[in-house]
Amino acid sequence: MPHEPQNAPPGTLDMMILSLLAEEPLHGYLIARRIEERSGGVLGIEEGSLYPALQRLRKRKAVTDEWSTQENGREVRVYSITREGRAELVESAIRWRMVSSAIQKIIQDIKGDRRVKLA
């Protein structure tokens, strides 16, 4: 069976949101769905994490928001990335790549090394 969806590691959610918004404006609910899709179901974002994250981003002007009406008549809050948001995205993506590959370096020695413990 497939694995349970995992939480986003603290610090990564804002980056993922910005990354999706860099493609096109989206409303909150769709952002969460899209993260789940794109991650192949590996990542699961709770609404209690999502909406506070969007507020943070709004406060620091990384995104703008606008209420808009869907075809079915429902009101949704649509978020767009700003110039500042794009700058933040680039920076955080670079930092993330550095950090995650550094971690990989540290943990890979062990896994893939069947000798371990024979020393």
Added chain:
Amino acid sequence: MPHEPQNAPPGTLDMMILSLLAEEPLHGYLIARRIEERSGGVLGIEEGSLYPALQRLRKRKAVTDEWSTQENGREVRVYSITREGRAELVESAIRWRMVSSAIQKIIQDIKGDRRVKLA
């Protein structure tokens, strides 16, 4: 100039510690130094993070500890990984790889895609 050392993303420190201890027993201070070395200076572990982490690991029996005397006569607390610790390491490393590659999938679309914003 080289970048500032980054904090370990929450949730990864225990895994990195276990990974180093799977090679050989180490004392706390050395663990921190080794994480910095192995990451090429990318990761920096504060002592205020390290020692609480070692206590957590001890409490859940992922490591054992023993005071020992170095050649220079100084007392150090040396940690060794346990069977449970090894199991935890394998599990968390697998989960980490899943999660970090899922995140990569989400953010890579943007970076490396110079079209962005032309839409």
Added chain:
DNA sequence: GGCATAGACCTAGTTTATCTATGCAGTGAC
């Protein structure tokens, strides 16, 4: 001797970002 620097351990309190749990409301299917 005295002093600075590095090694080595530790704790208290703060911060941050997730979560759980809950609430509200509209839509569509049965």
Added chain:
DNA sequence: GTCACTGCATAGATAAACTAGGTCTATGCC
């Protein structure tokens, strides 16, 4: 009518990092 899904939001709990402090020892330099 009721159940599931869409969609927004907040309050409080939790976890794990941080900052900032403290103690003690060894070593090298003047």
